[in-house]
Amino acid sequence: MRLSLLQSSDIVLYGVGVALAAGSLAFAARELSQSQNQPEIAGLEHFAIYAKPTNRAPQPRRQENGIDYMPVGATHRHAESAMLDTYEILEASRDTALVRLPEGRIQRVSTGSRIAGLGLVTSIRQSAQKWLVVTQAGVIRDK
Numbered sequence: 001m002r003l004s005l006l007q008s009s010d011i012v013l014y015g016v017g018v019a020l021a022a023g024s025l026a027f028a029a030r031e032l033s034q035s036q037n038q039p040e041i042a043g044l045e046h047f048a049i050y051a052k053p054t055n056r057a058p059q060p061r062r063q064e065n066g067i068d069y070m071p072v073g074a075t076h077r078h079a080e081s082a083m084l085d086t087y088e089i090l091e092a093s094r095d096t097a098l099v100r101l102p103e104g105r106i107q108r109v110s111t112g113s114r115i116a117g118l119g120l121v122t123s124i125r126q127s128a129q130k131w132l133v134v135t136q137a138g139v140i141r142d143k
Contacts, residue, residue, distance in 0.1 A: 082138030092131035
């Protein structure tokens with residue numbers, strides 16, 4: 001009795017496996033026969049940011065809803081995008097930094113202070129053993 005029950009459950013499992021395989025083959029054949037149509041996948045346009053890079057120059061794409069569709073895109077611009085090469089960090093620590101302004105004047109700044117023409121200092125931090133003073137207008141990098 002037990003042997004026949006075990007064999008019948010094996011037969012059922014084999015049958016389910018064969019039915020699933022046949023269904024997969026039928027689905028693949030149907031999709032291949034209708035290859036002239038592009039598949040409709042909801043949200044596919046948002047996967048463009050994961051596209052493989054190509055050798056040709058990327059074509060600018062119109063931004064909709066603040067989304068940048070370039071593979072390295074972001075939803076908004078960061079203040080760090082502009083490097084301020086005419087400014088120089090003379091000395092820095094976690095709390096303060098001495099910055100030489102383009103006109104030669106030296107100013108001690110800390111987070112929350114203002115630099116004329118650059119606005120608010122949002123942070124002073126170290127990155128790759130170089131000091132950065134991040135302002136609203138861009139970044140002053142240690143040379």
